[in-house]
Amino acid sequence: MTLSLNALVFGYVVLALGGLCAVGIFYERRRKSFEPEPTEDxxxxxxxxxxxxxxxxxxxxxxxxxxxxxxxxxxx
The missing domain is CATH 2.20.28 (Rubrerythrin, domain 2)
Structure with missing residues (x-):
């Protein structure tokens, strides 16, 4: 089974963007867990x-x- 060059590039780009999104979501959730809650005072x-x-x-x-x-x- 051989993959075309277009399929390999597409797969690489999708995996890279998915990884970046996962890292962004992880760090955003982590940042929110350490921020103080806003006060109503x-x-x-x-x-x-x-x-x-x-x-x-x-x-x-x-x-x-x-x-x-x-x-x-x-x-x-």
Missing amino acids: HIFRCTRCSYVYTDDPDVDRSRCPHCATPNEPVEF
């Missing part, structure tokens, strides 16, 4: 002392832990 920046801190997602205004000034959450 709000981020606040104090208008008085410029301290940046977080608070629970159900808080609309939060007092700065350094100077006790009430602040609004930062919108990105």
